Amino acid sequence: MTSPSFQLPIRVFYEDTDAGGIVYYANYLKFFERARTEWLRALGIAQSDFLEHSLGFVVRRVEMDNIAPARLDDLIKVHSEITRLKKASVMFSQSITHENGKVLCRVEVTVACVDFSKNKPCPIPAFILGALQSVS
Numbered sequence: 001m002t003s004p005s006f007q008l009p010i011r012v013f014y015e016d017t018d019a020g021g022i023v024y025y026a027n028y029l030k031f032f033e034r035a036r037t038e039w040l041r042a043l044g045i046a047q048s049d050f051l052e053h054s055l056g057f058v059v060r061r062v063e064m065d066n067i068a069p070a071r072l073d074d075l076i077k078v079h080s081e082i083t084r085l086k087k088a089s090v091m092f093s094q095s096i097t098h099e100n101g102k103v104l105c106r107v108e109v110t111v112a113c114v115d116f117s118k119n120k121p122c123p124i125p126a127f128i129l130g131a132l133q134s135v136s
Helices: 025-042 047-051 126-133
Strands: 005-011 055-066 075-085 089-098 103-115
Touching: 005 025, 025 055, 025 075, 025 089, 025 103, 047 055, 075 103, 075 126
Parallel strands: none
Antiparallel strands: 005 075, 055 103, 075 089, 089 103
């Protein structure tokens, strides 16, 4: 069985920080996005494959709680799991922890599958849905 969660280690680079040397809050969203994308890749789903069919995931909703700062050169880990899987959307629960285990940020993200040629929501294709069901 495939793991019901995914973890992605990330090193904080200078470009990720603000003038105070801490991670700029919007960059956490980029880290969360990378983790979701890499999880799909680990499941054998390259986003470029379904973009060729004018399909993709778009973020519909984000609820973020910034708890503590990450700083330049910190090694952090993004933890991801699926908390709800529907016909046309997926809700992820994600968190970022410092290498010492301290939780830095938590987020709930809902992504919707969209047919870009029609600019409308659509069902998640069966091969993607099956892969997501295997880890949810």
